[in-house]
Amino acid sequence: MGHQQNALHVKDLNVAVKTPKGMLPLVQNLHLELKPGKILGLAGESGSGKTVTCMALLQLLNPKTMSVKGSIQLHGRELTDLNQKKMRSVLGRDIGFIMQNPMNAFTPVYTIGNQFVETIRSHTVLTKKQAVDLAITSMEKMNLPEPSKLMKKYPFQLSGGMLQRVMIAISMCLRPSVVIADEPTTALDVTNQLQVLRELDRLRTECGTSILLISHDLGVISELADDVAVMRNGRIIETADVFQLFDHPKQEYTKQLLQARPALLLNDQLKRRVI
Numbered sequence: 713m714g715h716q717q718n719a720l721h722v723k724d725l726n727v728a729v730k731t732p733k734g735m736l737p738l739v740q741n742l743h744l745e746l747k748p749g750k751i752l753g754l755a756g757e758s759g760s761g762k763t764v765t766c767m768a769l770l771q772l773l774n775p776k777t778m779s780v781k782g783s784i785q786l787h788g789r790e791l792t793d794l795n796q797k798k799m800r801s802v803l804g805r806d807i808g809f810i811m812q813n814p815m816n817a818f819t820p821v822y823t824i825g826n827q828f829v830e831t832i833r834s835h836t837v838l839t840k841k842q843a844v845d846l847a848i849t850s851m852e853k854m855n856l857p858e859p860s861k862l863m864k865k866y867p868f869q870l871s872g873g874m875l876q877r878v879m880i881a882i883s884m885c886l887r888p889s890v891v892i893a894d895e896p897t898t899a900l901d902v903t904n905q906l907q908v909l910r911e912l913d914r915l916r917t918e919c920g921t922s923i924l925l926i927s928h929d930l931g932v933i934s935e936l937a938d939d940v941a942v943m944r945n946g947r948i949i950e951t952a953d954v955f956q957l958f959d960h961p962k963q964e965y966t967k968q969l970l971q972a973r974p975a976l977l978l979n980d981q982l983k984r985r986v987i
């Protein structure tokens with residue numbers, strides 16, 4: 713076979729929620745291919761099903777209320793066959809995830825250091841000292857100032873942008889091959905948005921990480937993504953490489969999304985790199 717295996721390959725994903733009137737479909741026949749070392753943007757307006765898709769991929773939906781069907785392969789390994797314990801070891805180690813609201817990702821009563829070290833140790837056999845060293849190195853790589861001091865702080869003592877970068881440092885420290893980032897910049901101001909996007913771009917370039925970047929903002933997606941899938945009403949309606957999608961959108965809905973796109977805020981370094 714001539715082509716490389718996908719980092720993440722989602723086939724025929726269907727998600728439905730149980731309601732008193734029966735099953736209500738939220739995601740239908742979804743197909744995604746994230747190529748190794750590439751960034752796939754998943755775009756769509758609010759309510760189109762992006763977060764439900766992300767939670768389904770991570771198998772974080774409650775099976776009592778949601779049904780998930782289809783195939784999710786990580787480098788060819790079927791994830792839907794894994795039991796909860798095995799899936800938990802995949803999350804964090806093989807798949808990193810970055811959530812929309814950094815504040816919700818941390819427990820308020822523990823220091824950043826505690827939470828960082830705990831995450832590392834739950835996935836590795838490192839000693840506490842080794843985990844502390846790894847946490848500090850990862851934060852340094854994220855260009856976070858004075859990591860040893862940051863380790864002693866509580867989440868509320870950090871700005872949203874800093875917390876988001878700490879979260880990226882945590883999700884990246886075990887070098888997962890795939891990262892799923894759900895609206896990683898939505899809660900941030902413009903300066904912090906830029907910093908976080910730069911760091912995601914650097915991870916891809918320096919570590920070869922494959923990233924599924926979920927955003928309602930086609931401006932953000934155009935900065936980083938190699939390929940884009942457009943979602944509407946729980947379905948993918950168009951998939952193309954970023955240049956083709958921006959220059960020759962096929963669907964009317966994609967054209968509307970492009971017109972609604974906020975002015976690009978970022979600098980030339982990031983702007984639609986020439987591949």
Ligand SMILES: Nc1ncnc2c1ncn2[C@@H]1O[C@H](COP(=O)(O)OP(=O)(O)OP(=O)(O)O)[C@@H](O)[C@H]1O
Pocket residue numbers: 729738756757758759760761762763764765928
């Ligand atoms: N637990 C749930 N029970 C019932 N419906 C749900 C549940 N979670 C999400 N939905 C519905 O699924 C649809 C898709 O929601 P989802 O959060 O995935 O959209 P989104 O594209 O991520 O939007 P946003 O960017 O605003 O988060 C919405 O209509 C939402 O109301």
